[in-house]
Amino acid sequence: MRLLRPSDLTFSFVLAGLVGLVAAVLLGRFGLSPWWAFVGGLFLVGLGARRSLRRWRAVRRTFPEPWRDWVRVHVPLYRRLDASARRRFERDTQIVLADQRFEALEGIEITDELRLSVAAGAALMLHGRPDWDLPRGHTILFYPGTFDDDYDLDEVATYDGMVHPQGPVVLSVPAVKAGWARADGYNVVLHELAHLFDFEATGADGIPSLMDSSSIKAWQTLVREEMRKVKLGRSVLRRYASTNPAELFAVSVEQFFERPVRLQRHHPDLFDALVALFNLDPRPPEGEEDEPMAEDRPSLMARRWSASDDA
Numbered sequence: 235m236r237l238l239r240p241s242d243l244t245f246s247f248v249l250a251g252l253v254g255l256v257a258a259v260l261l262g263r264f265g266l267s268p269w270w271a272f273v274g275g276l277f278l279v280g281l282g283a284r285r286s287l288r289r290w291r292a293v294r295r296t297f298p299e300p301w302r303d304w305v306r307v308h309v310p311l312y313r314r315l316d317a318s319a320r321r322r323f324e325r326d327t328q329i330v331l332a333d334q335r336f337e338a339l340e341g342i343e344i345t346d347e348l349r350l351s352v353a354a355g356a357a358l359m360l361h362g363r364p365d366w367d368l369p370r371g372h373t374i375l376f377y378p379g380t381f382d383d384d385y386d387l388d389e390v391a392t393y394d395g396m397v398h399p400q401g402p403v404v405l406s407v408p409a410v411k412a413g414w415a416r417a418d419g420y421n422v423v424l425h426e427l428a429h430l431f432d433f434e435a436t437g438a439d440g441i442p443s444l445m446d447s448s449s450i451k452a453w454q455t456l457v458r459e460e461m462r463k464v465k466l467g468r469s470v471l472r473r474y475a476s477t478n479p480a481e482l483f484a485v486s487v488e489q490f491f492e493r494p495v496r497l498q499r500h501h502p503d504l505f506d507a508l509v510a511l512f513n514l515d516p517r518p519p520e521g522e523e524d525e526p527m528a529e530d531r532p533s534l535m536a537r538r539w540s541a542s543d544d545a
C-alpha cells in the first residue's frame with residue numbers, strides 16, 4: 235500500500251483548482267482579494283492529504299513486538315519474507331489499522347489481536363500488489379458469535395461473517411480467532427475481504443475488481459469449471475464454493491493463502507490464476523514443511539460451510 239495515493243492527490247488538486255477558480259471570480263466581483271481563494275484551495279489540498287498524513291504517522295511508529303509475534307505465529311508467508319519485505323508487510327498492517335474503522339457490539343473488547351487479525355489478513359492479500367488498497371468505506375464490525383440473515387445473534391444461526399457492498403464487514407469473534415488458529419483453508423477474514431475486492435467494480439459476480447480485463451473471460455470459464463467440480467465432489471474446495479461465482483472466489487482465496495500446495499496440486503489452473511491476480515506464490519519452498527492437513531475441527535464455520543475438505 236502506498237502512503238501517498240496518486241488518485242487522492244489528483245482529486246484534491248482538481249477540486250481545489252475548481253473551487254479556487256470560482257472563489258477567485260466571486261471575490262473579484264465583490265472587490266475582495268483573490269488571494270483568499272488561493273488559501274481556500276490550499277486548505278482543500280490539505281484536507282485531501284489527510285489520509286496520506288494519517289498513514290505516514292502510522293508507519294513512523296515502531297511495530298510492537300507482541301504484534302510481530304502474532305503475525306509470525308499466524309501468517310506463514312510472513313515468516314518466509316526477507317527483512318525488507320517483512321517491514322513492508324508490517325507497514326501495510328499499520329496502514330490498514332490507521333485507515334480502518336473498527337466497531338463491536340456491546341460487551342466485546344476490540345483487542346489488538348482482533349484488529350491485527352483483520353489488518354494482517356489485508357496485508358497478506360495485498361503483499362504482491364503494493365499499488366492496491368483495501369476498498370474503502372467498510373467498517374469492521376465484530377459480533378460475539380454467529381448471526382442470522384437479520385444480523386440477530388443466535389446460537390443456531392449460520393453466519394460467521396458477512397459483507398455488503400455499501401455496508402460493514404461483520405465478523406464473528408470466535409470465527410475470526412478460529413480462522414487464524416490453523417492453516418486449514420478456513421479463514422473468515424480472508425473470505426470476507428475477498429468479497430470486498432469482488433464488490434468494487436461490477437458487484438458480487440465472482441470477478442475480482444482488480445483483475446486484468448483481458449483475463450476476465452478465461453477466469454469466468456475457469457470458475458464455471460471449478461464450480462462443476464465442487465458440485466461433483468471432485469474439488470478440495472468445500473461445497474459452499476458452488477453457491478455462486480462470488481463464493482467460489484472467496485473460498486478459493488482462503489485455500490490459496492492457507493493451503494497453497496494442496497490447491498496447486500489439485501487445481502493448478504485456479505492456483506495459477508490466483509498467483510497472477512495477487513502477484514505472489516504463497517507456497518513454501520520445495521522440500522519445506524507443507525501446512526498441516528485439515529482435520530475435523532469443532533469450528534463454528536463448519537456449521538455454516540459444509541466442509542468437503544477431505545475430498
Ligand SMILES: [Zn+2]
Binds near residue numbers: 481
Ligand atoms: Zn461468502
